[in-house]
Amino acid sequence: MSDEIVQEVQEVDPQEEARVEAIKAGSWVFMMLAILTVGEFTTAVIAAPWTFILWLVAIWKAYYVIKDYMHIGRLFKDEESH
Amino acid sequence: MAAHEVPLKEYRAKLSNNRLGLWLFLLSDAFVFAALLVTRFVLLGDTRPELSQGLGLGITALLLVSSFFMNRAETEMAHGNQKGFLKAILITFILGLIFLVGVIGVEWQLAKSHGLTPDAGQAGAIFYVMTGFHAFHVITGILFIWIVYRNGKRGVYTAERHWGVEAAAVYWHFVDVAWIFFYPALYLMGTVIG
Amino acid sequence: MSFFKSGFMRGLIAQIIGTVLGMGLVVGIRAILGLEAWSSTNLEILEPIIVGGALVGALSFLIGVGVFSDWFKWTKGISTVDHHDPDPEKPSWWRYFSVDFDHKIIGIQYGVTSLIVLGLGGVFALLFRIELSQAGINFLNNGFFDLFFFGDTNPFRHSGGADLYNSFMSLHGMVMIAAILLGVGAMSNYLIPLLIGANDMAFPRLNAFAYWVNVPGAILLVSSLFLGGFDTGWTGYPPLSLRAPLGVQMFMMGVYLVGLSSIFGSINVIVTVIKMRAPGMTMFKMPIFVWAAFATAIIQLTATQLIGLSFQLVMFQRLLGMNFFDSVTGGNPVLFQHLFWFYSHPAVYVFVLPGFGVISELLPVFSRKPLFGYKWIAFSSMGIALVGFFVWAHHMFTSGMTAYLRVPFMYSTLLVAVPTGVKFFSWVGTVWKGKLRFPTPMLFALGAVVVFLVGGVTGPPNGTVATDLHLHDTYWVVGHFHNTIFGGFMFPLFAAIYFWFPKYTGKMYNEFWGKVHFWGMFIGFEIMSLSQMKIGLLGMRRRIADYDPALGIENAQYWITIAGFVVFFAVLIGAINLIQSARKGKIAEGNVWESRSPEWQIPNPAPLINYEKPFHVVGEPYDYGIESDYVDMNPAPLVGE
Numbered sequence: 074m075s076d077e078i079v080q081e082v083q084e085v086d087p088q089e090e091a092r093v094e095a096i097k098a099g100s101w102v103f104m105m106l107a108i109l110t111v112g113e114f115t116t117a118v119i120a121a122p123w124t125f126i127l128w129l130v131a132i133w134k135a136y137y138v139i140k141d142y143m144h145i146g147r148l149f150k151d152e153e154s155h
Numbered sequence: 156m157a158a159h160e161v162p163l164k165e166y167r168a169k170l171s172n173n174r175l176g177l178w179l180f181l182l183s184d185a186f187v188f189a190a191l192l193v194t195r196f197v198l199l200g201d202t203r204p205e206l207s208q209g210l211g212l213g214i215t216a217l218l219l220v221s222s223f224f225m226n227r228a229e230t231e232m233a234h235g236n237q238k239g240f241l242k243a244i245l246i247t248f249i250l251g252l253i254f255l256v257g258v259i260g261v262e263w264q265l266a267k268s269h270g271l272t273p274d275a276g277q278a279g280a281i282f283y284v285m286t287g288f289h290a291f292h293v294i295t296g297i298l299f300i301w302i303v304y305r306n307g308k309r310g311v312y313t314a315e316r317h318w319g320v321e322a323a324a325v326y327w328h329f330v331d332v333a334w335i336f337f338y339p340a341l342y343l344m345g346t347v348i349g
Numbered sequence: 350m351s352f353f354k355s356g357f358m359r360g361l362i363a364q365i366i367g368t369v370l371g372m373g374l375v376v377g378i379r380a381i382l383g384l385e386a387w388s389s390t391n392l393e394i395l396e397p398i399i400v401g402g403a404l405v406g407a408l409s410f411l412i413g414v415g416v417f418s419d420w421f422k423w424t425k426g427i428s429t430v431d432h433h434d435p436d437p438e439k440p441s442w443w444r445y446f447s448v449d450f451d452h453k454i455i456g457i458q459y460g461v462t463s464l465i466v467l468g469l470g471g472v473f474a475l476l477f478r479i480e481l482s483q484a485g486i487n488f489l490n491n492g493f494f495d496l497f498f499f500g501d502t503n504p505f506r507h508s509g510g511a512d513l514y515n516s517f518m519s520l521h522g523m524v525m526i527a528a529i530l531l532g533v534g535a536m537s538n539y540l541i542p543l544l545i546g547a548n549d550m551a552f553p554r555l556n557a558f559a560y561w562v563n564v565p566g567a568i569l570l571v572s573s574l575f576l577g578g579f580d581t582g583w584t585g586y587p588p589l590s591l592r593a594p595l596g597v598q599m600f601m602m603g604v605y606l607v608g609l610s611s612i613f614g615s616i617n618v619i620v621t622v623i624k625m626r627a628p629g630m631t632m633f634k635m636p637i638f639v640w641a642a643f644a645t646a647i648i649q650l651t652a653t654q655l656i657g658l659s660f661q662l663v664m665f666q667r668l669l670g671m672n673f674f675d676s677v678t679g680g681n682p683v684l685f686q687h688l689f690w691f692y693s694h695p696a697v698y699v700f701v702l703p704g705f706g707v708i709s710e711l712l713p714v715f716s717r718k719p720l721f722g723y724k725w726i727a728f729s730s731m732g733i734a735l736v737g738f739f740v741w742a743h744h745m746f747t748s749g750m751t752a753y754l755r756v757p758f759m760y761s762t763l764l765v766a767v768p769t770g771v772k773f774f775s776w777v778g779t780v781w782k783g784k785l786r787f788p789t790p791m792l793f794a795l796g797a798v799v800v801f802l803v804g805g806v807t808g809p810p811n812g813t814v815a816t817d818l819h820l821h822d823t824y825w826v827v828g829h830f831h832n833t834i835f836g837g838f839m840f841p842l843f844a845a846i847y848f849w850f851p852k853y854t855g856k857m858y859n860e861f862w863g864k865v866h867f868w869g870m871f872i873g874f875e876i877m878s879l880s881q882m883k884i885g886l887l888g889m890r891r892r893i894a895d896y897d898p899a900l901g902i903e904n905a906q907y908w909i910t911i912a913g914f915v916v917f918f919a920v921l922i923g924a925i926n927l928i929q930s931a932r933k934g935k936i937a938e939g940n941v942w943e944s945r946s947p948e949w950q951i952p953n954p955a956p957l958i959n960y961e962k963p964f965h966v967v968g969e970p971y972d973y974g975i976e977s978d979y980v981d982m983n984p985a986p987l988v989g990e
Contacts, residue, residue: 172552172625175619176552176617179615179616179650182651183612183650183653183654184654186654187655190654190655190691194673194684194688197684197687198681273669273670273671274669274670274671276672276678277679277680279672280665280671280672280673283669283671284662284671284673302424305426306425311426319423
């Protein structure tokens with residue numbers, strides 16, 4: 074048994090696929106956050122500081138972080154069940 | 156942490172308690188940040204202190220990127236990739252450190268040189284208290300991350316048992332969320348005080 | 350094993366060393382920044398040095414006592430056990446003076462500290478009550494107190510002995526609040542795991558931290574007396590608190606530490622209640638005290654942060670010149686009041702809700718009848734907690750806040766009477782036609798209902814704008830809130846102390862002296878508080894050291910002071926009775942009160958591990974007089990277990 078074979082087995086591992094998927098999801102959230110930040114900056118600096126819109130964008134960004142980075146859903150998941 | 160002695164079932168019951176406990180703490184902490192925002196709008200209303208926009212956007216970007224790497228670190232650990240975890244969390248730590256230097260070492264000095272000192276009226280008071288409270292959370296956050304990094308190097312965490320990593324990540328993201336609200340409140344909303 | 354090696358003493362020594370180090374640290378920083386580093390007379394230089402010392406000192410206490418030890422190990426990747434067995438080489442009292450994770454030990458620690466702090470607050474009250482017992486006397490301005498607090502030679506004093514009345518009056522308020530929070534901690538930490546069938550709280554280390562942080566907090570609070578005191582009242586409103594003596598800093602820092610205890614204690618309560626209930630115990634089958642403690646914890650968890658922030662902002666303004674609250678230079682003092690009362694009003698529900706829980710817990714036991722309207726009681730606790738978040742500005746009707754806020758806050762305030770009324774209705778329904786017995790805990794529970802009723806009906810005039818404009822800051826308000834706090838906390842606390850006495854000591858208290866305690870406290874208290882309300886209506890202001898004899902209130906003032914002493918000595922008799930009974934009382938075995946509750950199905954005193962085998966809930970908690978059980982202590986294993 075050489076190490077390469079083990080390596081190959083791991084590469085088609087569903088676990089590995091899940092890892093790549095999870096990292097992709099994290100990158101997607103980051104993209105959204107970046108776009109929103111640039112958006113709010115441009116709105117405020119170039120157009121006008123519309124407080125209401127800035128609040129909405131902040132809440133939107135916080136929603137992404139809380140849901141996808143902090144995984145608030147885990148709170149309501151029963152750990153015993155799996 | 157490193158609770159390899161207890162059976163997995165017990166560990167998971169504890170994990171569920173720990174998660175709730177941490178979130179309750181963050182809820183409590185959120186009240187401080189909310190109250191600071193209220194203080195800012197009561198005292199400054201529709202105005203804001205004059206601050207460097209480029210620097211503001213820069214440190215905000217730094218914090219967002221660090222959040223991305225923190226998430227990556229946790230994901231790697233959850234899937235058992237020790238090396239990827241260590242790399243990502245070290246990057247998070249360094250970005251957090253740069254953020255701190257950016258706020259305290261650059262932003263504060265810059266503001267001071269423009270005459271915005273803590274005792275320069277309400278604008279100075281609000282600017283330093285908001286960035287100061289946030290910076291204090293950043294300091295605790297990077298300490299936490301440093302501890303997790305060192306424990307990670309010792310091999311304390313596994314894919315099944317890495318509450319320490321998860322807690323550091325959730326806390327760090329919370330610090331990010333606080334800044335998501337502080338950034339527009341300090342840098343973008345309202346008109347600059349003349 | 351000598352007492353001087355206990356965690357407590359190590360903590361104290363560490364605090365002294367830490368204070369010196371902290372002061373040195375600030376001196377050093379000042380020297381590096383090129384400021385004048387030290388002066389023994391210039392208060393502007395001394396203040397940051399002493400505040401820095403107090404901060405580092407408090408932290409050092411916690412390190413010295415050892416609450417961080419396990420956490421420090423975790424940071425090095427070393428795991429620790431949740432439960433240390435008691436060291437057989439050390440005497441049994443040792444555990445109470447050192448860090449221990451057992452919730453029962455922590456509960457007793459809270460309770461004893463609470464009673465000590467309570468006694469201290471009582472002494473402060475008696476001292477300034479003597480000053481008020483006659484018009485025109487100058488009792489506190491004498492050589493004895495000057496000697497004790499360094500009189501006019503104390504550099505922090507503004508005006509020698511004359512500050513002392515204000516300091517005692519202010520400290521009486523805050524020290525009592527600390528005592529009450531400690532008492533609430535005692536009840537919830539001791540009782541919750543026993544009542545829900547857990548063997549400990551969810552986070553034992555955090556629990557120990559939440560207790561021990563109170564000790565440096567209390568030390569700082571009292572140290573304010575020696576640093577010039579503070580003349581702001583317990584509310585510490587700026588701009589007065591911005592110009593008050595240095596003592597106000599110690600006061601605010603002490604409150605902050607006690608507040609940390611509330612926050613971390615409440616995290617523990619909420620997680621324990623949600624996650625660690627016995628099999629079969631749904632939320633609506635929990636003992637009713639647990640509901641009350643749960644509602645309390647929600648307030649403590651969130652609102653406490655705001656008093657912490659408001660006091661910190663005052664400290665920053667004093668130390669760093671950050672101008673938040675001084676209206677002369679553009680600050681907004683009313684903002685402080687909003688932040689302060691956002692906690693400090695809900696705080697009164699923190700004080701009374703656990704007490705209500707105790708009343709609801711005891712009445713069915715001594716009436717042998719089901720608790721009337723269990724679900725309504727549970728909802729009313731949550732209702733009071735929730736509505737409590739929207740009433741804070743009723744303390745500010747005269748503050749000059751935005752006028753249109755007055756009426757909404759008036760209505761939300763009056764709304765609190767609804768869930769509170771639900772509770773009274775249930776209590777009356779529970780004792781109605783019951784087979785009543787009247788041992789001391791029952792007397793205290795019934796006394797609590799009566800006293801709180803007086804406090805309750807005198808509340809709406811304060812909450813109504815039109816009448817409050819006249820009543821604000823009078824002794825009427827003093828009488829009102831003493832009735833609510835005695836009815837909602839003091840009487841239920843003693844009810845709980847007597848009721849569960851066999852559970853934590855294994856002995857029975859002396860019934861005769863218990864009853865003396867009750868009647869002395871009850872009669873003394875009512876004379877005191879009814880007279881307070883009377884002189885308030887006749888024009889006596891709160892927080893002043895003297896009054897015009899022409900008001901015609903001298904006689905009543907005299908009786909208030911006498912009645913205050915009666916209450917104090919009644920409580921003292923109670924305390925002596927408790928100590929003597931714990932040492933020499935009759936052995937109390939088994940289910941002393943014939944209660945259905947699980948904690949009475951295990952031996953007295955409660956064993957080290959509460960429940961070796963988890964019990965199952967098979968019935969309703971308060972079905973007294975009905976042939977059924979609440980808990981099955983020896984359940985057959987569930988399928989899959």
